[in-house]
Amino acid sequence: MMSLEVLFRMRIVLVAMSMLWLHQAAFTSAQECPSTHDLLNSLRQVEKMLAVHEASYQQGIRSLKKKMSALHNSTMAIFKTGATCPKLEPPPHGRRLGRVFAVGHEVHFLCKPGFELIGPRTRVCLDSLRWSGQQPMCRRLNETGNSLASFSPAAPSSSFPGSAALSAPSSSSSLSSSAPSLSSLSPTSSYPSSSVRPSHCTHFLGSTRCTCDVGFTISGRDNNICTDIDECLLFPLGQPGRLCIHQCVNTPGSFHCFCPPGYNLARDGRSCTDMDECENLMHNCTEEQACVNTYGGFQCVSVECPLMKNATYIKTSPMRCERNPCMLGDKSCTQAPSSISFHFLSIVSNMSAPRVLFRVSAARVLGDTLRFGLAGGRGRGHFSVQRSGRQTGTLLLVTPIKGPATVEAEVEMSELERNSLLGRYLTKVTLFVSPYEF
Template identity: 40%
Template structure:
């Protein structure tokens, strides 16, 4: 029996013997009762001491924890922020984080040179590294420099920096800039830049048209995909189609009902004809499916080039067509496109004349299915070409 329970039992026995109604032969005598009372008093005093010690220990631990947390918070450095930096006039700034260890970069527009630091870092003291950046226009004086001359064996030898050539007499020689952009525009010489070349003192710089980015090779341009990077403004019911130098928002619609011919949109780019009445020949000869296709092409694309393929497939358990016929609907675009069969089940739409952009060209191609020389069904593909202003 544990001490607390044992003393409780003794206390119960003592109290029982104090009242006559509960007196019994087994009650303790007076001396034993007093002994038990003294033991209980000592037990309670010991419990009080242990409880007080526990409270004191708990208070000490809480105080130590409070001091530790306060010191840890004080030791942690507060976030460091640097002042706002503006983009230089005729230039751009890249980077919008102004806390410690973050970088901000500056570039100038074509025809301007950067003066100052192209990269600045926010330091722990709240100050930016480097110096302020500015963009100044190239001056004509920048394209001519004094040569480096040295006298060797009583003869003066002069040389120019890379990108410059010597001009003038030996006494009045000057280093003139080599215009790489003009040199490499000559016929038979590879172009330096895919889009535009800007001559700068001693070198050159390539630029790209709007909505294109300059690749790491410093000369090639790549279209920015506004659809993939969510830089478009198409609504929820529209689909974004990336084009060269931009994007298009499309939402093709099925033809309006005409007589007993009507369509239902089964996907964002396909419509299917409702079942036809048995005796309606015009309905059976109408397109069974109408699909919509969008292609982005560069300007003046080298031809001929295959743009689109149409194919047929038989439903499981049913015989497929044994003959396919392909054609272009209407006569507006027949001089620019042709349709030909590439194999037994496939037809191809081929561009045969270059298209100069920017423009949008639409062409409709139909595929008719026959079996045993009997017409089965027709499918129409509506192809839209977005021709960019650039040839890449």
């Protein structure tokens, strides 16, 4: 690392000496000696240029050290033991999320629509090289493990095979012997549909009271039928008080919420939480690409330095390009951006505005003025840039964006001294908008 720094400083010194030599040669060729004022101005410009490049270089070195440290830590964690747990197969009618079976890694399980997960949603590879919990299974939502044993009066229930009759003794019986008796349910009997069940009725001292299980409502001429309540229809999506944030499926006596691909059902059973495919190594990005997690998915991005006629750039970090030194007197080169940074953000669809998205700051200021603004015509209908401090500008989302969409904006920071441009710094922001509002 130190050898690179020494070479970089030597290159800067050689550039500075070359500029001074060219400056002196220009005056010598004209048979004129430069004045002290001109020499001082030249030295100040060289000093400012060296300071700018040194600051950019130091920032690149710090970023590179962080990346190397993170890479080293992740590599050591992965290859600490070199052992893995046995490969887990997805349950029938379900999916397994996760392809790394090393110690400490997790795998997740989901079921197809129409099925519910029985068992743990997540299993972890333990130090003993065994998976935590039991293997889950996917069961159809209309499958129930309980029989339809219930109560109903003897006379009205005769038209419903399989109903349990509740009979009461005559009025001459003693009070102690007036407790109702329950007949057994025939094992071959069944109701036409799981959404219709017999009611629970008690007949006592000439009066009858019928009730239903949770999720059913009483119906029928004699209140002897319980009909399933469609909670999804009662609380539709897009309305206040909705039951599910994405998809609601009615089940006998209840309901079940489903999430789109790329999301997990939250612990409340109604909300959806985004899966981080990048962190969980569930992406297919190459080594040359960077994985950007989005709401409901991921994006593989690659950063390339721009090709310009008046300037050349070199990549100093995975998300930053620096301009090479310009020749003396090349104004078109000096007016090109000194550095170009790339940033990728993810938001949900129709996110409320105004909303702060990104901040741009100067590490050190050489001039007396900093100006912030949007460069080019990209994103002017959705974004705005405001100064939030002496050395900081803020990128704002001013109008909601309906997804799915990919929107770009370029934030420019200009450094000036006495209205003379010292440097331009460009930040390219790419916004990935999810098709969902969560």
